[in-house]
Amino acid sequence: MSVVGNSGYRVLIYSHDTFGLGHLRRCRTIAHALVSHRDDVSVLILSGSPIIGSFEFRSRVDFVRIPGVIKLSNGEYTSLNLNIDVDQILAMRESIIQHTADVFNPDIFIVDKEPLGLRGEVESTLQMLRHRRTRLVMGLRDVMDDPVNLREEWDRKQCVPALANLYDEIWVYGLKEICNPLEGIDLPPGVEEKMSYTGYLPRTATRRPAPEHGALGLEEPYYLVTTGGGGDGVNLVDWVLSAYETDPDIPVPSLVVLGPFMGPTQQNEFMKRAEKIDKLSVITFDANVEVLMHKSAGVIGMGGYNTFCEILSFDKPAVIVPRTVPRLEQYVRAAAAEKLGLVRMLTEDGGRDPREMADALRGLIHQPKPSHVTVPNLMGGLDRVGELVDRWLPPQMAAE
Incomplete structure (x- = not known):
């Protein structure tokens, strides 16, 4: 041709x-x-x-x-x-x-x-x-x-x-x-x-600047809490908010991206809870989430494929909370990645204990980055x- x-x-x-x-x-x-x-x-x-x-x-x-x-x-x-x-x-x-x-x-x-x-x-x-x-x-x-x-x-x-x-x-x-x-x-x-x-498919941050973190009441360093589309991210967001409510002295603040497919009632409820916590900022969606992740000090996510690729691409310490319904995809990926030392995984097997998440958030800033593990052609x-x-x-x- x-x-x-x-x-x-x-x-x-x-x-x-x-x-x-x-x-x-x-x-x-x-x-x-x-x-x-x-x-x-x-x-x-x-x-x-x-x-x-x-x-x-x-x-x-x-x-x-x-x-x-x-x-x-x-x-x-x-x-x-x-x-x-x-x-x-x-x-x-x-x-x-x-x-x-x-x-x-x-x-x-x-x-x-x-x-x-x-x-x-x-x-x-x-x-x-x-x-x-x-x-x-x-x-x-x-x-x-x-x-x-x-x-x-x-x-x-x-x-x-x-x-x-x-x-x-x-x-x-x-x-x-x-x-x-x-x-x-x-x-x-x-x-x-x-x-x-x-x-895996590497990602890059776009050149367009991210939203002014100060306008969100947020300064670096911060954690990025991402649910992907958000339709199944309610438990993750609730767990993170509960951790900050239980332990207000968590040293690093978080930016929570709810996702465009999370129900509006749930979005409003989380935003009201976050307004009472100085160290939390909440937005619904950003098409350039790569920029937010690139600037973050660590990531809390569900372990979908794209989030996992971004964590590796930007070399961010991460806590993965995988869903197990309707598929075990995220759990299988997170378990394999944790075994290699690339991420830390938390599950809801014992319920969503706010203190367990608070401990994970406190330790995330000191957690080794994925790059400390060598995986050829990753x-x-x-x-x-x-x-x-x-x-x-x-x-x-x-x-x-």
Whole structure:
């Protein structure tokens, strides 16, 4: 393909985004790295995230917003904003995805996490692009779930046949020495040979300055308390606030980022509690949370994939409080990282004792940074993704 003028190579990335920010932020990181790596590549992201427009995108990266859905507590899906049947929403999503792929005609199609997409919505697009010899890539985070749960889920969704019959490559954004995301899955011959472990995806702080900490009543040093999207971060925030309420003399203040998907009632309750504590500042959301983390003295988080990558990238001592419902993903990652000495993990097994969290907050400023442990190729993910793309796309050509 010629790369002269407005033409060039095209990468399409699918992110289903039914909950939280993790999938979108990972795909955005990969997209930005690819256009930085090559000036002949354009990237288009398909996303169901309702707040994708809140993020900045580099030149040659754009997105198509597909109608959003959310997963209910009973496991069923429903429309995020539209008052129409979920089957109609899914049909709309599938049609938009396929039509976009048809017109964009990518050289590489990267699917994040779900081999067939939400309720199989990407299968028809995969079949279409396979006939066009588009390179089809399955992108997996380092940990999917507890092996037993993952096997049951993937059997139900017919994911393994998709890996065997549709995909050319499987990229794992982690290290096998830490976690194998497909552990416990009975893989047919050839699938394991498709897997490439890239290492974790490093992050950088944007050049745009962070909000004035003084305006938040906060001065450095401070801890960053982050819940990611916030939809499941209530317990973490409650535990941290309780620690400061119980022990007002914790020496380091904290900035708490609640997350855009935390319920408004819970947000208001936490803000009222924080107003009574001099050492706490609370904001709802910042699209450039990397800047806040970069300037922090330590991190208290839930241990999602992106938070973990940021902790390692900015070399911050961290206390991880992983969720265990509905997935054990965060717990598996945090336990492996603690075993290596990269982070400290707290669990709610004994309840949320405020004194236990207060002790962790007091010790965090003196806790060793992740860099005191040497793990080869730990943060080589984006360089490796660039190499994998180069294997498929011809060398860059100079414009005439």
